[in-house]
Amino acid sequence: MTTHDIAVIPGDGIGLEVTPAALEVARAAGRRHGFELRLTEFDWSCERYLREGSMMPADGLERLRGFDAVFLGAVGFPGVPDHVSLWGLLIPIRRAFRQYVNLRPVRLFDGIEAPVRATDIDLVVVRENTEGEYSEIGGRMNRGFPDEMAVQEAVFTRTGVTRVLDYAFGLAGRRRGYLTSATKSNGIVHTLPFWDELVQERAAEHPGVRWDQEHIDALCAKLVLEPGRFDVIVGSNLFGDILSDLAAAVTGSIGIAPSANLNPEREYPSMFEPVHGSAPDIAGQGVANPIGAIWSAAMMLDHLGHGEAAEQIVAAIATVLAKGDVRTRDLGGTAGTDEFTQAVLALLV
Ligand code: NAD
Ligand code: IPM
Numbered sequence: 274m275t276t277h278d279i280a281v282i283p284g285d286g287i288g289l290e291v292t293p294a295a296l297e298v299a300r301a302a303g304r305r306h307g308f309e310l311r312l313t314e315f316d317w318s319c320e321r322y323l324r325e326g327s328m329m330p331a332d333g334l335e336r337l338r339g340f341d342a343v344f345l346g347a348v349g350f351p352g353v354p355d356h357v358s359l360w361g362l363l364i365p366i367r368r369a370f371r372q373y374v375n376l377r378p379v380r381l382f383d384g385i386e387a388p389v390r391a392t393d394i395d396l397v398v399v400r401e402n403t404e405g406e407y408s409e410i411g412g413r414m415n416r417g418f419p420d421e422m423a424v425q426e427a428v429f430t431r432t433g434v435t436r437v438l439d440y441a442f443g444l445a446g447r448r449r450g451y452l453t454s455a456t457k458s459n460g461i462v463h464t465l466p467f468w469d470e471l472v473q474e475r476a477a478e479h480p481g482v483r484w485d486q487e488h489i490d491a492l493c494a495k496l497v498l499e500p501g502r503f504d505v506i507v508g509s510n511l512f513g514d515i516l517s518d519l520a521a522a523v524t525g526s527i528g529i530a531p532s533a534n535l536n537p538e539r540e541y542p543s544m545f546e547p548v549h550g551s552a553p554d555i556a557g558q559g560v561a562n563p564i565g566a567i568w569s570a571a572m573m574l575d576h577l578g579h580g581e582a583a584e585q586i587v588a589a590i591a592t593v594l595a596k597g598d599v600r601t602r603d604l605g606g607t608a609g610t611d612e613f614t615q616a617v618l619a620l621l622v
């Protein structure tokens with residue numbers, strides 16, 4: 274039997290609740306399709322930070338390196354500043370393992386009433402995941418004085434932008450052949466004009482893909498007003514981050530949204546995690562929607578070569594949602610994490 278070695282980092286808050294749900298579903302799919310997931314759990318989290326002074330051990334990245342994939346719940350919790358927890362765990366993994374594509378599919382499931390006028394939403398946000406606005410370059414000066422200031426540099430490299438654009442154009446070519454680039458080159462004078470130039474350059478290499486670009490502000494409005502018109506949306510690290518929560522909310526809840534942090538060259542493990550965070554406001558209550566995590570696990574199985582198992586998991590989610598009697602609170606239901614997970618599992622035996 275094929276065995277895949279998976280590093281599991283449940284993390285914080287509802288990460289601890291949705292991670293077991295997702296992996297239970299993934300393992301059930303494995304039993305059906307003749308593969309096994311060997312799980313190694315790591316307690317890297319804010320709790321660990323408070324106990325030991327770091328989110329992960331000094332050799333944490335080295336320890337993850339040999340796995341076939343990483344599955345992560347969510348990172349961050351009140352008590353540890355968010356930039357400390359995230360730059361101590363999630364972001365270093367994305368960067369060290371060259372997970373430069375963050376793939377975030379968005380789909381309106383039957384039976385879910387979208388909070389917008391739309392019936393058919395099926396798009397993918399391709400988010401640049403290792404550079405852009407997320408950088409440590411900059412500084413704070415004159416703390417506590419009238420001239421206090423903060424400077425934060427954004428980093429856009431030809432290599433970094435080109436590779437994610439090529440991935441997005443390629444994906445659009447395999448889907449409905451339409452790509453939208455998120456920009457803001459009317460207000461940002463160096464980085465985004467460069468991004469736009471590279472989009473033009475890469476578009477010439479992908480003549481089969483129709484493309485356009487939208488300023489991020491107008492794009493947000495269009496995503497709310499006519500989300501059905503989009504196919505692939507590519508954006509910088511920050512724009513992609515914002516667009517993915519917005520697009521997920523447009524389809525009912527950010528609790529649904531999955532993500533794959535991909536190292537397309539497979540030099541290092543890729544990482545799979547729901548788009549949402551640790552949701553301190555509902556953590557510990559057993560009410561978190563596990564769909565984002567379960568769908569992320571399906572994306573992991575697809576990445577590991579089990580496309581059919583992945584499709585069956587997503588189909589099972591769709592069936593439960595269409596039936597409508599088992600839904601978590603964020604989708605207007607009363608089911609808890611476990612009840613929803615059991616309903617999905619029942620379709621996979
Ligand atoms: P969040 O996604 O945790 O929560 C936003 C809102 O959505 C909350 O009201 C929450 O209850 C709700 N929500 C989120 N996921 C849900 C689910 N599965 N089911 C039902 N409701 C859900 O975002 P936030 O409040 O901005 O961040 C909280 C913490 O999580 C912060 O520390 C933040 O840095 C961190 N965070 C981590 C990740 C990650 O690990 N990838 C992602 C986003 C935020
Ligand atoms: C996400 C999260 C992270 C990000 C935060 C927690 C640093 O919002 O994965 O979408 O912005 O990348």
Ligand code: MN
Binds near residue numbers: 548
């Ligand atoms: Mn986010």
